[in-house]
Amino acid sequence: MIIDKRDICALLDAIGRDEQVYVPGSVAGVTQFVEHEPGVEPLLDVRTTKVPPKELLFPKAERLYRWKTHEGHLSIEQADVASRPFTVFGMRPCDVASVERLDQVFLTKGYVDEFYQARRQAATLVALACERTDPTCFCDSMGGSPTRAPGADVVLRDRGDSYRAQAQTERGQRALDAWRAAAPDAVRDDEPGEAPDAGDDARVTCSLTVDMDGVAQAMPGLYESPMWDDIADTCVTCGTCTFVCPTCYCFDISQDTRAAEGSRYRCWDSCMFVTYTQMAGGHNPRADKAPRVRQRFMHKLSYFFDRYGENLCVGCGRCIADCPAGVDITRVIDRVGAEAAAMRGEVAVDG
Amino acid sequence: MTANLTQQIRDRARDLLQSGTVSCFIAWEPARFEHWRTPVTIESPDEVDRIVVDEWCDQLIAKYALQRRGDGRIGMVARGCESRAVERLVADRQVSRQDVYLVGVGCTGMLDRDGGAPLKKCEECQRRNPVTYDEMVGETVEEPRPYRFGEVDRIESMEPEQRRAFFDRMFSQCAMCFACRNVCPACNCRSCFADAERVGWLEKDFGLDASRYWGLMRAFHTGDRCIECGECERACPMGLPLMTLMHKQVRDIDRLFGPYEGGGLSDAGPDPLRSYRTDDVEEFM
Numbered sequence: 001m002i003i004d005k006r007d008i009c010a011l012l013d014a015i016g017r018d019e020q021v022y023v024p025g026s027v028a029g030v031t032q033f034v035e036h037e038p039g040v041e042p043l044l045d046v047r048t049t050k051v052p053p054k055e056l057l058f059p060k061a062e063r064l065y066r067w068k069t070h071e072g073h074l075s076i077e078q079a080d081v082a083s084r085p086f087t088v089f090g091m092r093p094c095d096v097a098s099v100e101r102l103d104q105v106f107l108t109k110g111y112v113d114e115f116y117q118a119r120r121q122a123a124t125l126v127a128l129a130c131e132r133t134d135p136t137c138f139c140d141s142m143g144g145s146p147t148r149a150p151g152a153d154v155v156l157r158d159r160g161d162s163y164r165a166q167a168q169t170e171r172g173q174r175a176l177d178a179w180r181a182a183a184p185d186a187v188r189d190d191e192p193g194e195a196p197d198a199g200d201d202a203r204v205t206c207s208l209t210v211d212m213d214g215v216a217q218a219m220p221g222l223y224e225s226p227m228w229d230d231i232a233d234t235c236v237t238c239g240t241c242t243f244v245c246p247t248c249y250c251f252d253i254s255q256d257t258r259a260a261e262g263s264r265y266r267c268w269d270s271c272m273f274v275t276y277t278q279m280a281g282g283h284n285p286r287a288d289k290a291p292r293v294r295q296r297f298m299h300k301l302s303y304f305f306d307r308y309g310e311n312l313c314v315g316c317g318r319c320i321a322d323c324p325a326g327v328d329i330t331r332v333i334d335r336v337g338a339e340a341a342a343m344r345g346e347v348a349v350d351g
Numbered sequence: 352m353t354a355n356l357t358q359q360i361r362d363r364a365r366d367l368l369q370s371g372t373v374s375c376f377i378a379w380e381p382a383r384f385e386h387w388r389t390p391v392t393i394e395s396p397d398e399v400d401r402i403v404v405d406e407w408c409d410q411l412i413a414k415y416a417l418q419r420r421g422d423g424r425i426g427m428v429a430r431g432c433e434s435r436a437v438e439r440l441v442a443d444r445q446v447s448r449q450d451v452y453l454v455g456v457g458c459t460g461m462l463d464r465d466g467g468a469p470l471k472k473c474e475e476c477q478r479r480n481p482v483t484y485d486e487m488v489g490e491t492v493e494e495p496r497p498y499r500f501g502e503v504d505r506i507e508s509m510e511p512e513q514r515r516a517f518f519d520r521m522f523s524q525c526a527m528c529f530a531c532r533n534v535c536p537a538c539n540c541r542s543c544f545a546d547a548e549r550v551g552w553l554e555k556d557f558g559l560d561a562s563r564y565w566g567l568m569r570a571f572h573t574g575d576r577c578i579e580c581g582e583c584e585r586a587c588p589m590g591l592p593l594m595t596l597m598h599k600q601v602r603d604i605d606r607l608f609g610p611y612e613g614g615g616l617s618d619a620g621p622d623p624l625r626s627y628r629t630d631d632v633e634e635f636m
């Protein structure tokens with residue numbers, strides 16, 4: 001299916017009549033996914049939005065249940081888990097890859113998070129392949145590619161004045177059929193004989209690259225490495241890197257308590273915060289910066305890999321761009337590689 | 352900033368470390384991309400060639416001294432903002448002046464690493480030369496003392512509803528990451544009210560009430576100690592115009608108790624919001 005760029009807004013208006021559509025936009029100068037408003041052009045030229053689309057599936061805060069006491073009786077009201085269908089339009093391939101990571105966490109290994117599952121099943125993911133990359137992008141070092149988004153239902157590819165939309169799942173095919181029905185003037189069929197485009201890893205590449213070979217295997221041996229102290233010297237342990245990260249999924253459970261009623265909700269948390277590991281008795285196993293810094297990178301590059309066979313980093317580069325102190329995960333990865341090589345060297349010499 | 356400043360600072364850092372005058376030296380080093388810098392704490396004279404000091408050093412480094420307390424004297428490069436931050440930390444009894452060794456440099460302002468435009472915080476800077484130092488490298492620079500209350504004027508001239516909408520919009524974008532606090536030299540409490548989870552001062556639901564409350568409490572708590580370095584605003588990943596509130600307070604204090612510059616310029620005080628005098632004006636009561 002071909003959509004002329006000048007018809008994108010009309011198409012989104014039409015999809016938006018049946019369900020909510022989220023598109024890249026900007027609020028107070030912060031690029032993020034916003035609900036499409038009729039007639040408002042989405043910012044499809046922005047590559048990674050400042051705020052990732054993660055919160056559409058995993059909100060920053062989400063009520064779990066409410067409680068109330070009345071004349072000595074306690075009543076609990078479960079929060080509604082159902083979600084109405086919605087479309088996320090214009091996700092970059094790294095962000096689609098991040099959803100696959102979240103799926104692992106919230107839907108596999110015998111754990112199903114009903115809240116996440118309800119949103120996930122309601123979502124149609126429409127990816128927009130990248131024709132160019134930013135200096136901080138390194139998705140193709142992390143198992144991704146600027147031109148492919150295998151986890152998306154539909155993928156859009158830029159053809160200059162138009163986009164070509166291809167369905168990759170049944171849900172995606174249904175979406176294209178619905179678009180055709182809802183906005184017949186905004187879309188047209190592929191040119192006769194046009195072959196499916198599977199993306200081309202060699203055509204668009206990232207200028208920033210890292211060598212991930214052996215990194216996950218080397219990490220456990222670096223647990224006591226002084227490198228974490230060095231990085232912690234620079235890191236100010238704010239939560240920026242974790243909150244702009246599309247894959248970070250840690251949450252806390254907190255409560256809003258009024259006199260005789262209240263609610264419990266879960267909310268994003270950050271391993272960089274001192275409160276993250278604060279225990280009721282007062283002990284804090286990660287009271288110092290270095291263990292918190294180590295935890296973030298261990299989780300991204302080792303623990304997650306051990307459990308799911310992938311890294312918990314999709315190479316979007318957001319944390320690099322937004323860290324106020326200039327901490328850069330790709331420099332950490334380089335350093336892990338170098339330390340691992342040195343360790344191998346030592347073993348060889350000793351042996 | 353002069354072209355050979357980096358070399359001069361490296362030489363001084365090496366001497367200071369070699370002679371044992373300082374136990375470490377805080378400066379910047381290049382990050383991965385051209386013009387990107389990151390703070391570095393150098394401990395060995397052999398490592399001083401990592402240091403770079405030029406117009407791309409966007410982070411304020413003075414607060415890193417806190418994590419080195421007790422390790423011996425801490426050396427650091429001190430532009431106007433670092434020197435004022437050190438005065439702040441001294442006034443707040445976080446370090447003593449003898450604990451730090453300041454290699455002062457006059458500063459002509461930093462540039463944005465991505466586009467080369469002057470940083471906003473530097474365009475508003477009132478003190479480009481260090482207000483305190485142990486030695487100077489290079490010449491002092493001119494002090495243009497630009498007008499820094501333009502945004503305050505604009506917001507003050509708004510109708511109340513407009514102003515409310517301005518701040519609601521601003522705080523609605525807060526990520527609650529606390530970068531503003533963590534980089535602020537006046538935010539030096541050992542534990543922050545925002546982290547007192549058992550008390551629960553601050554709701555964790557990322558709602559506008561929480562972010563507005565956080566933003567206002569942070570601003571008030573640093574109100575008469577803010578040194579106007581603009582580091583909170585630079586660090587904020589969401590681009591919140593945090594200096595509007597800080598500048599507003601500085602100007603109000605100046606008008607009510609003046610003459611006053613953010614945070615004072617020495618540890619001699621006064622700290623207008625925390626001093627008590629029986630003959631105080633108290634016009635507002």
Ligand code: SF4
Pocket residue numbers: 234235236237238239240241242272322323324325326327
């Ligand atoms: S790495 Fe950067 S963004 Fe992350 S906690 Fe440290 S200073 Fe904040």
Ligand code: SF4
Pocket residue numbers: 241244245246247248300312313314315316317318319320329
């Ligand atoms: S760790 Fe950084 S680069 Fe990797 S996915 Fe998260 S924000 Fe993106």
Ligand code: SF4
Pocket residue numbers: 524525526527528529530531532566583586587588589590591593
């Ligand atoms: S740095 Fe910005 S986003 Fe983070 S808590 Fe402060 S105001 Fe909010």
